[in-house]
Amino acid sequence: MIETRDLTKVYGRVRAVDRITFTAASGRVTGFLGLNGSGKTTTLRMLLGLSRPTSGTALVNNRRFRDLRNPAQQVGAVLDQGINHPGQTGRAHLVSHAVLAGVPRSRVDVLLEHVGLTHAADRRSGDYSLGMRQRLAMATALLGDPPVLVLDEPANGLDPEGMAWLRRLLREHAGRGGTVLISSHLLAELDQLVDDVVVVADGRIRYAAPLDTLYRAAVRRLRVRGRDPGRLWQAYERAGGRVSADGAALHVSGLSPEDAGEIAFGARVPIYELSIETPNLEQIFLDLAAR
Structure with a gap:
């Protein structure tokens, strides 16, 4: 030891x-x-x-x-x-x-x-x-x-x-x-x-x-692609989510996959992709080191 x-x-x-x-x-x-x-x-x-x-x-x-x-x-x-x-x-x-x-x-x-x-x-x-x-x-x-x-x-x-x-x-x-x-x-x-x-x-x-x-303990994000990213962004932020974008995909934290799907349904925006992004060790390490 x-x-x-x-x-x-x-x-x-x-x-x-x-x-x-x-x-x-x-x-x-x-x-x-x-x-x-x-x-x-x-x-x-x-x-x-x-x-x-x-x-x-x-x-x-x-x-x-x-x-x-x-x-x-x-x-x-x-x-x-x-x-x-x-x-x-x-x-x-x-x-x-x-x-x-x-x-x-x-x-x-x-x-x-x-x-x-x-x-x-x-x-x-x-x-x-x-x-x-x-x-x-x-x-x-x-x-x-x-x-x-x-x-x-x-x-x-x-x-x-x-x-x-x-x-x-x-x-x-x-x-x-x-x-x-x-x-x-x-x-x-x-x-x-x-x-x-x-x-x-x-x-x-x-x-x-x-x-x-x-x-x-790491923060997990959702990757979401839909027909109208702008409307989705507004809907997720109104629900308390934190949103960023990478091209046509939105990265959403603070919401569960179930919440994200229901919110998109309520906003009448068809979803093409909804997945959980699990950070790798390098991403987690850089975040800890930066803090």
Whole structure:
């Protein structure tokens, strides 16, 4: 489990992170969302002991990172797209990290196959594509078979097959009781992966809850097309609806589909289309960040 309590980081007069409190639970994938400059990476760096908090605490399984025994066997991390020496082969990179982590070298070949890099194991990692470097970074994070994964933009450079592979890997990890905290700007991918979301903006938490709760709280609109959009617009506004237009279609909030249909019938305007528009994660996130 990951937990932050009033985590704060101040640089001079800038509060990069302001009293952030959230939990990433075991057995679940938590999406950590925010625009550039929102404080996401600073928070992750404090969690991993790479930056000292001004105040507050960041805990992994109830301990600060620096107090963990065998941290590579407790936490696997991908930050900065996985730093590796371009002159090393993928295998040599993993072997050196295995030695530092106290992990048997036999695990290297297992992980090379697990992340789909067996064919490139003896090539210089400097010749890898971005997607291959991301796979190597994931293999490095998994070396110690840690129960907790902290991942900052792990999907950058992955093709569709790579995206599907990453989703399976992380869902399986959570399914075994592991904890996953993942930051990504690929919100359509996170929509298919995460159980919980934490949204930050200007260094503060804007929302922290299960994903399905976020969707239930989101404002749903109706898309309506009819013979006379002007008359429909007036009728919906008189009934208390909020209306905007996109070409021939009206977007209506504040009314149920049943209400919209009855109002159109009462206004004697034939309806060609009446559907519910459910916002996606990207739309919801941008609205929360803007607020």
